[in-house]
Amino acid sequence: MPIDLEEIERALAEADCLADAASVEAALDRMADEITARLADANPVVYTVMNGGLILAGRILPRLPFPLEVGYLHATRYGHALKGARLDWRVRPTQDLRGRAVLVLDDILDEGRTLAAIIDYLKAEGARAVLSAVLVHKVHERKAYPGMRADFTGLDIADRFLFGCGMDYKGYWRNAPGIYAVKGL
Numbered sequence: 001m002p003i004d005l006e007e008i009e010r011a012l013a014e015a016d017c018l019a020d021a022a023s024v025e026a027a028l029d030r031m032a033d034e035i036t037a038r039l040a041d042a043n044p045v046v047y048t049v050m051n052g053g054l055i056l057a058g059r060i061l062p063r064l065p066f067p068l069e070v071g072y073l074h075a076t077r078y079g080h081a082l083k084g085a086r087l088d089w090r091v092r093p094t095q096d097l098r099g100r101a102v103l104v105l106d107d108i109l110d111e112g113r114t115l116a117a118i119i120d121y122l123k124a125e126g127a128r129a130v131l132s133a134v135l136v137h138k139v140h141e142r143k144a145y146p147g148m149r150a151d152f153t154g155l156d157i158a159d160r161f162l163f164g165c166g167m168d169y170k171g172y173w174r175n176a177p178g179i180y181a182v183k184g185l
């Protein structure tokens, strides 16, 4: 079905802005300080979870003033849908992770099933420590396990369907500079 771009434009025009660009910027600065304090001497491999983690990676990596390697992996649970399903691995990590510290970057921890599966996989590949950083922690009680949180979190945001800063609305608006909730969702 062809995409209705007017509907895509309307989604942003009518959305509720839950965090503006300045709040995102401040959150990135704080996260970068926390990550630096924890990993500056660890020679980590930093993995971006495509596609959503792309914006966080591009904005936080230049804020990390220590040696690190980068890689990406692609695992998706939602596609363009608004509800998650089984995790679909599209690209698995390629580096030798034995004995390495790994940091995983993603846009959002919602139910946490994506991150939990990725962390299990990286540990099974021999990583010595796997830490995670997400721009958004969605606040609700449906996590993969009770109390689940990433090691580093930018912003706690309400339980709505979100887009912007890497998160998509029907494949669009990952480029929106703040964090928005779809009207009515």
Ligand SMILES: O=P(O)(O)OC[C@H]1O[C@H](OP(=O)(O)OP(=O)(O)O)[C@H](O)[C@@H]1O
Pocket: 049, 050, 051, 052, 053, 075, 076, 077, 078, 079, 084, 106, 107, 108, 109, 110, 111, 112, 113, 114, 115, 167, 168
């Ligand atoms: O915590 P969960 O409930 O598992 O959801 C979080 C995941 O959902 C999104 O990915 P998505 O499957 O939409 O793929 P995308 O990154 O390509 O948009 C997001 O980027 C996270 O990876």
Ligand SMILES: Nc1nc2[nH]cnc2c(=O)[nH]1
Pocket: 078, 108, 110, 111, 160, 161, 162, 163, 167, 168, 169
């Ligand atoms: N775009 C988007 N992707 C998600 N993946 C898990 N939760 C969300 C969400 O609220 N918005």
